[in-house]
Amino acid sequence: MPEATFLDSTELVLNMGPQHPSTHGVLRVILKLDGERVLGTECVIGYLHRGVEKIAENRTYVQFAPYVDRMDYVAAVSNGLGYCLAVEKLLGIEAPPRAQAVRVALTELNRISSHLLWLGTHALDIGAITPVFYTFREREEALKIFEKYCGARLTTHAFRIGGLQYETHDTYEKDLLAFCDMFPARVDEYEELLTGNRIWVGRTQGVGILTVEDCKELSVTGPPLRAAGLEWDLRKAQPYSGYEKYDFEIPTGANADTFDRYLVRMREMRQSVRIIRQAVEGLPSGPIMAKVPKVIKPPVGECYVSIESPKGELGYFVVSDNSTQPYRVRVRPPSFINLQALDRMCRGCLVADVVAIIGTIDIVLGEVDR
Amino acid sequence: MATTPWESDLVSRMKTRFGESIREFSTYAGQNFLLAEPGAVVPILEYLKIEEEFEYLVDLTAVHYPKREQQFDLLYVLYRFPPHNERIRVKTLITEGDRPPTVTGVYAGADWMEREVYDMFGIAFDGHQNMKRILLPDEWHGHPLRKEYGIIQQDQRWVQENLQIESGQ
Numbered sequence: 001m002p003e004a005t006f007l008d009s010t011e012l013v014l015n016m017g018p019q020h021p022s023t024h025g026v027l028r029v030i031l032k033l034d035g036e037r038v039l040g041t042e043c044v045i046g047y048l049h050r051g052v053e054k055i056a057e058n059r060t061y062v063q064f065a066p067y068v069d070r071m072d073y074v075a076a077v078s079n080g081l082g083y084c085l086a087v088e089k090l091l092g093i094e095a096p097p098r099a100q101a102v103r104v105a106l107t108e109l110n111r112i113s114s115h116l117l118w119l120g121t122h123a124l125d126i127g128a129i130t131p132v133f134y135t136f137r138e139r140e141e142a143l144k145i146f147e148k149y150c151g152a153r154l155t156t157h158a159f160r161i162g163g164l165q166y167e168t169h170d171t172y173e174k175d176l177l178a179f180c181d182m183f184p185a186r187v188d189e190y191e192e193l194l195t196g197n198r199i200w201v202g203r204t205q206g207v208g209i210l211t212v213e214d215c216k217e218l219s220v221t222g223p224p225l226r227a228a229g230l231e232w233d234l235r236k237a238q239p240y241s242g243y244e245k246y247d248f249e250i251p252t253g254a255n256a257d258t259f260d261r262y263l264v265r266m267r268e269m270r271q272s273v274r275i276i277r278q279a280v281e282g283l284p285s286g287p288i289m290a291k292v293p294k295v296i297k298p299p300v301g302e303c304y305v306s307i308e309s310p311k312g313e314l315g316y317f318v319v320s321d322n323s324t325q326p327y328r329v330r331v332r333p334p335s336f337i338n339l340q341a342l343d344r345m346c347r348g349c350l351v352a353d354v355v356a357i358i359g360t361i362d363i364v365l366g367e368v369d370r
Numbered sequence: 371m372a373t374t375p376w377e378s379d380l381v382s383r384m385k386t387r388f389g390e391s392i393r394e395f396s397t398y399a400g401q402n403f404l405l406a407e408p409g410a411v412v413p414i415l416e417y418l419k420i421e422e423e424f425e426y427l428v429d430l431t432a433v434h435y436p437k438r439e440q441q442f443d444l445l446y447v448l449y450r451f452p453p454h455n456e457r458i459r460v461k462t463l464i465t466e467g468d469r470p471p472t473v474t475g476v477y478a479g480a481d482w483m484e485r486e487v488y489d490m491f492g493i494a495f496d497g498h499q500n501m502k503r504i505l506l507p508d509e510w511h512g513h514p515l516r517k518e519y520g521i522i523q524q525d526q527r528w529v530q531e532n533l534q535i536e537s538g539q
Contacts, residue, residue, distance in 0.1 A: 046505035053490070054514050058521045089399055216425045219479030230451070237455055301371045303399045304447055304459065306428070315429055317445070328515075330431040340482045369505060
């Protein structure tokens with residue numbers, strides 16, 4: 001047996017996180033390496049687990065609504081919408097048209113602010129410092145609109161079961177239209193910084209490939225699925241909140257890599273602007289709340305309601321036993337399910353690419369761990 | 371639950387194929403589900419995936435009913451992409467201590483979902499490659515989404531040993 005030397009190439013296990021700037025929170029990834037090559041990864045999650053589903057069983061339907069904002073806290077509006085739709089389905093009611101239009105406008109604005117946070121931090125991870133300052137500038141404008149509407153910027157609790165609590169504020173239409181006028185040119189700015197940038201393209205093209213077959217097998221949805229080429233979006237496939245009335249496209253990619261996922265999200269932001277404009281210009285008048293009983297006690301039953309959140313399919317499974325508290329609430333968090341694909345995307349790539357791949361999945365650990 | 375019977379071509383095909391192993395085809399709130407015998411779940415999912423194009427396992431979860439003899443509902447939510455654009459739920463009832471077979475062989479994406487069900491309900495899946503907790507620490511005792519687990523209950527020993535504090539409350 002020859003004696004081992006420093007020149008021996010052996011497998012190395014490297015621990016990344018839970019405190020690591022590129023893991024966007026408290027994600028721990030254990031990497032098995034051969035030199036710079038990744039042989040396999042394992043995610044260790046749960047550092048942010050707060051037992052949201054358990055809390056749901058001990059709160060009334062109304063009391064639980066603000067908790068959902070704390071899962072995917074950069075897309076709190078989407079979380080709230082999914083929960084409200086699920087409870088409304090159990091109650092057999094529907095929000096009135098005016099409430100639906102406001103819901104759509106704010107949810108799409110939230111999609112933009114979520115994508116902006118993703119874009120800024122994703123570029124920062126890869127080494128482009130500038131975009132984060134640009135994207136946070138516009139994100140601020142979006143958050144100001146949320147603040148004006150409901151008083152909160154991040155965990156908004158914007159909607160209520162059955163509709164909306166607040167009528168739109170005086171400058172609602174003006175603010176949103178001003179945002180729609182301003183924003184497309186700003187997306188052009190980001191694209192100028194990144195889309196043709198040789199370093200950006202070099203770091204993202206061909207990295208972290210996840211084909212349509214992989215996505216279906218691993219239940220991956222949202223931008224990664226669309227970037228792989230499948231034109232599937234719940235807003236079109238199974239419309240909710242009146243999405244069938246809006247004219248917009250589903251952007252898709254072809255190469256299923258990090259660069260295409262970037263392009264898909266950039267185009268999604270442009271489509272969201274189109275939807276917001278339609279939702280504001282065609283805002284119907286009328287009530288903002290459906291007839292909801294004072295005490296919410298849905299009949300015994302269960303339902304599964306999904307919406308297209310910025311990160312993928314967000315599902316709520318709510319079981320009622322005809323009491324004031326839900327018997328069970330299950331949240332299908334897109335971040336959690338999509339993160340499962342990390343191993344498949346990382347195998348064979350370089351350590352530096354792992355950072356790009358974590359960024360491109362677009363996870364929020366509050367939602368992964370719940 | 372006030373359900374109505376669910377009838378479609380898919381249902382009649384499944385009735386001929388699986389017969390008695392599927393006890394019920396129902397609809398509630400416009401959503402279709404079927405109730406299957408625990409042993410038939412894997413063949414049913416295999417059939418649905420391969421022959422009926424339900425390629426996407428949306429979700430896998432459980433519900434605990436401590437007063438029932440068969441304490442747990444186990445649910446599989448499946449979807450087939452357009453042109454079908456259809457979503458169904460496969461439901462089965464299992465007893466405490468049962469080890470239902472894993473479906474990771476059919477849908478690789480079930481891996482973490484089954485681990486979460488194990489973590490939260492203590493239902494261990496037979497044949498799963500990596501059947502361990504996912505959100506809670508590996509040494510934790512108890513399964514929090516069971517109904518007998520209190521809202522402020524914690525694994526005191528784990529908290530004391532690992533966090534060096536008397537109590538997490």
